[in-house]
Amino acid sequence: MTVFKRNLVSGGAGGRTNLLVWLAAIICTIFAISVVVCGIVVFIAYMVIHPRVPVMSITSAHLDLLKNDYAGLLQTQISIVVTAKNGNAKAHASFSNIRFNLTYQGQGIAMLVADPFEVPKNSSNDLNYVVQSSSIPLTPDQMEEVDDSWKRNEISFDFKGAARTRWRVGPIGSVKFLCRLSCKLKFHPVNGSYIPSRCTSKSK
Template sequence: MGANGPTNPLVWLVAIICTIIAVAVVVIGITVFIGYIVIHPRVPVISVTNAHLDLLRNDYAGLLQTQLTIVVTAKNGNAKAHATFSDITFNVSYNGQDIAVLVANPFEVPKNSSKDLNYLVQSSSIPLSPDQMEQVDDAWKRNEIQFDFKGAARTQWRVGPLGSVKFLCRLDCDLKFRPMNGTYIPSRCTSKSK
């Protein structure tokens, strides 16, 4: 018994309820953390895995025509959860001149699997400045031409009843080709996730 008398039972009840809530929050937090560790997720990635320069034609009037085949692979290295890819948009450009915007509908990639997105990029005639015409001529002489490839996709894992984990995969790379035969010069073109 304290100086002011016994503690009110209502105060004891509130203290017990608060303790139960605090323990529940800690247990749920630990469960989510352990679930994340057990799943041992590998972040989904998107990569340019293959490409080909089907056509590269420039004329004396300063017009450039090109056609590219680009294979983008969406990979889910997670052994425990399916991944959903959405909001997929890529931009292909040459020396600051936009050639095409590539998109894809949302799709799911099963556990430890991948899905290829095959794009055929055909440009209309692109007007080039004299400097750009000279760069295309130099590319023919060096037998190497470069296109910019930028874009992003949203990815999401469903982690059982615990909810989902979301990422944004960004791509920003150069696609290089040999104009003489159209072959792709492989380079690391894999997304960075946030």
């Protein structure tokens, strides 16, 4: 019986394989170094820019009209100024999907919206709303609450909503947040003056 034995040959294709392994290792090393360098650059940029979260707040308001009758119908008009503030001196901010609801004792009065806009560095932009409601039917309990408000010279409305905010922060790209605003607007119905209170958005 004839036995055929194949000799093991070193070099040749094996050498080429080793070369490919080395090239792959070099490429992976370069990629890893690039990732580390980019991370350091982003960190330094953030520390230099240090952006503040854009906020929305109610800076002023006035109860222009409050009228209720014996039929249980309520009419009101309220002027509201919502201020969008960008406290960062080195990054622009944009606001979009702006929507707020104004209600009284669970009764819807109006929905307040605005088109997208930008706020320059370290600046602010005011949204001026004049909300005039149609006749709102009240329940007996709500009618009693309005009468009590006149007697104690204080009435409150619920103001809730949100807006999308986005920074343009150079090498970092963009950072997005959701500004939620939820507070009570209190007035003196006798003269319509606004009772100042902290009403500033919280970001998420």
